[in-house]
Amino acid sequence: MSEAPQPPKTTRNMRLTAVAAIAAVAGMVALSFAAVPLYDLFCKVTGYGGTTQAATAASTRVLDRTIQIEFDTNVADGLPVRFSAQERVQTLRIGQTGLAFFEVENLSDRPVTAVATFNVVPHATGIYFQKLQCFCFQDRVIGPHERASLPVLYFIDPAIADDPDTSDISQITLSYTYFASPDQGS
Numbered sequence: 001m002s003e004a005p006q007p008p009k010t011t012r013n014m015r016l017t018a019v020a021a022i023a024a025v026a027g028m029v030a031l032s033f034a035a036v037p038l039y040d041l042f043c044k045v046t047g048y049g050g051t052t053q054a055a056t057a058a059s060t061r062v063l064d065r066t067i068q069i070e071f072d073t074n075v076a077d078g079l080p081v082r083f084s085a086q087e088r089v090q091t092l093r094i095g096q097t098g099l100a101f102f103e104v105e106n107l108s109d110r111p112v113t114a115v116a117t118f119n120v121v122p123h124a125t126g127i128y129f130q131k132l133q134c135f136c137f138q139d140r141v142i143g144p145h146e147r148a149s150l151p152v153l154y155f156i157d158p159a160i161a162d163d164p165d166t167s168d169i170s171q172i173t174l175s176y177t178y179f180a181s182p183d184q185g186s
Helices: 009-046 123-128
Strands: 066-075 081-085 089-093 098-106 112-121 129-134 140-142 147-156 171-180
Touching: 066 081, 066 098, 066 147, 081 171, 089 098, 098 140, 098 171, 112 123, 123 129, 140 147, 147 171
Parallel strands: 066 171
Antiparallel strands: 066 089, 081 098, 098 147, 112 140, 112 171, 129 147
């Protein structure tokens, strides 16, 4: 009994190469979809790029050293809102809980759904800037011509004083930018 003829070795190699290339492309596509959530997670865990942290409890340690917190507010082009900090600067002791208020006003005749993104500068302080409560954690629907006061409850982790990269920092800028929510039905 004769065996079935085998395809030439070059044909098998070409098929193997094609399958490997398709698998590689599929893998790259899958990684591209995972890149944004993985990058966001990395930033939240490490404070990279000035990403602040969400805290579940206030600091139990308060240092004598003070730090100045400046508040910066921005609105994305095309979003019909006015957004500002009620106080531009606060000074508090490291570890002390601070409370800042921001005001947002819808300048249009229709409801607006918006979300605030945030970061701090210097970026190395992001891991130490702890938010207990923030309007930035979720989308907000702002009614036509509505004005709202938005609180941020925060503290600077005393570990900032132990880090050689941040131990001499005396000022942090917390910056917010309001954007139209991607979930807004327009």
